[in-house]
Amino acid sequence: MRPASSAAGRATTALADLPLRAELRGVEPYGAPQLDVPVLLNVNENPVPPSEQVAREMGEAVAAAARGLNRYPDREFLDLRADLADFLALESGVRLPPEQVWAANGSNEVMLQLLQAFGGHGRTAVSFAPTYSMYPEYARDTGTRWVAGRRAEDFTVDPDAAVALVRAEQPSVVLLASPNNPTGTALPAAVVEAVCDVAPGVVVVDEAYAEFRRAGVPSALELLERYPRLAVSRTMSKAFSLAGARVGYLASSPAVVDALRVVRLPYHLSGVTQAVARVALRHSAELLRGVDALRAERDDLVLWLRALGLEVAESDANFVLFGRLADRHAAWQGLLDRGVLVRETGPDGWLRVSVGTPEETTLFKDALLQVLDEPAGARVA
């Protein structure tokens, strides 16, 4: 097609004129609204920034890294992988060698790499909805067929139904979020085991919110020894207060890690990113204490919402899904009008709110009480 010309003679073109892949036509880019609002409780970030001490150490580490930025970074970043392995041992009691740990720019990149390695044309990826909205995008972007089973009414995954779907579809990748986003639901080990026992390919357990799980809720890390095609994805975006640094990671068998090393872009993890992540990991113990406070606040928030007569999903994450509102968009807007941004996601009638600082949670509660008093806050009959 001939490009249109502007008055200044500069060539312009419209998206519709580009040879965009058919499956991308008309698709809106992913993204929660990034609005300038006093109380941001919409993307499950940690409300507490890194401490002054940690920030200062990060600055020093970045300065040191800057002096070597003429060179490409360490492509295998085994130092960072060793630090991540130490953290997993501290957090879950599961000790892995650095060769069984991998990292990338956010766990989103880790999971895209998994689909690049194990998905593709003629192959199928399976998950259970409602779940993380990015999973079908990894499938689309890698030409992988996407099949979503359903979660039960209470957002759990029925093991028999999961096994039946995996047997029927023979997926090369199964994606299980635990705790799940947007519902907060953690999976019992028995569900992950049942899927691993029948899955012909790789089973990915996305544990982005693992550090927030309640006492006694297991991590799939404990199953790695038994299932070499299991991959457990984690992130520094939530518990580590490091969403802006873009560091996600994975624990699996050495063979799965080797597959990711084939598809990763050259030197994908910058020297600056590696340096910042390692400083944060030096302060793991301090950071997990902050997570304890958020977990307690989450449990209080669940009880408070239930006391209002709302339905609230069981949560092992740093957010809570509640409903059911007759017009959730009106309720979302009512909260926004009061300076509180939550997420309009999940099944119709539900809203998701991240756990903020105690002050932010108070502002959310005040705003919600007002909204529930208005027509916008009407519940589903």
Ligand SMILES: *Cc1c(COP(=O)(O)O)cnc(C)c1O
């Ligand atoms: C937030 C989140 C992630 C983490 O994404 P990053 O790319 O690591 O920031 C992964 N999975 C789920 C389900 C999430 O909600």
